[in-house]
Amino acid sequence: MNLKNHLSQNRALTLLVLLGLGWSTTAIGASVTLTGTIRDFCAPSIGSTCTHLSDFEGAVPGVVTGMVGSTLTAGLPTAAGSIVAGASTAANFAKWYVDSPGFNLSTPTSLTLTEGPPGTFTYSSGAFFPIDGLLYGNQGNPHNYHFTMHLEGLLSFSDPTLGADKLFTFTGDDDLWIFVDGKLVIDLGGVHGAASASFTEEDLKTLGLTAGTPYDLDIFFAERHTVASTFAITTTLDIAAPPGLPEPGTLLLAFPALAALLSRRRGAS
Known part of the structure; x- marks a missing residue:
């Protein structure tokens, strides 16, 4: 076997082991990122730096459900029919979670x-301003209030009884949509004060998801108006970092199995 193929297969084996054992992070790890x-x-009126969208520092319609479709399209939420006045427009919303030159600037982020x-x-943060002084800057405000965020991870659930034993809860402002396996499970659109919503493993089962299976977790957030920004998550569902970014505890657990697999692979080369 040549070196290139050997390394490629080793990487594949590593990913398989980490995915297979990653759900133990909740038992042995102290954090998930x-x-x-x-x-x-x-923000409005900051000159020629960028073009302002009317739904940032615009109307305050409160919680608006039904702004997005019930499934992701190419990994992103899309406007669902006619957007409620004051919440957004389909043209504006199409720029929220993609790089749109002249309208936004982007940077990688993480949340632990x-x-x-x-x-x-x-x-939990009652003052969630992760890009203060960055990108376009605070634009004359105490904080950088106008941003969107897309976070990714993996989610699984156990099913110990027929009841709802596991829970995922969000509280915050403004817009928040959560998708599991590309399916909408929390819908808190609109510019609003801190609002809460949750789902359980029983809700996931009604969407056709099964216990013990890792699913993509996509969290889409928007902070669109001064002066507050709250972002809080609590979950007893099994949550893990995206593939390729395992938690330290997972690496420790996976190492013996990974070493055995790689050893057998080398013996077969």
Whole structure:
């Protein structure tokens, strides 16, 4: 076997082991880090730096459900029919979660949930301003208020009883949509004060998902108006970093099995 093929197969084996064992992170790890992208948008009247979209620092319609479709398209939410006045327009919304030159600037980001009590992972901020002073800057405000964020991870669930034992809860402002396996499970669109929504493993089962299977987790957030920004997650569902970014505890657990697999592979070369 040549070196290129050998390394390629070793990487594939590594990923398979990490995916297979990653769901133990909730039992042995102290944190889970989701990764993604933040995009900064223009505040009104900041000159020629960028073009302002009317739905950032615009109307405050409160919680607006039904802004997006029930499934992702090419990994992204799309406007669902006619957007409610004051929430957004389909043309504007199409720029929220993609790089749109002249309208936004982007940067990688991450968010770490910590464990405590055991099996419960939490992130909570009552002043969620992760790009203060970055990208377009604060634009004359105390904070950089106008941004969107897309976070990715993996989600699984156990099913110990017929009841709803596992929970995922979000509280925050403004827009928030969560998709599991590309299916909408939390719908909190609109510019609004801190609002809450949740789903359980029973809700996931109604969408056709099965216990013990890792599914893509996509979180889409928007902060569109001064002056507050809240972002809080609590989950007892099994949550993990995206593939390729395992938690340290997972690496420790996976190493013996990975070493055995690679050893057998070398013996067969």
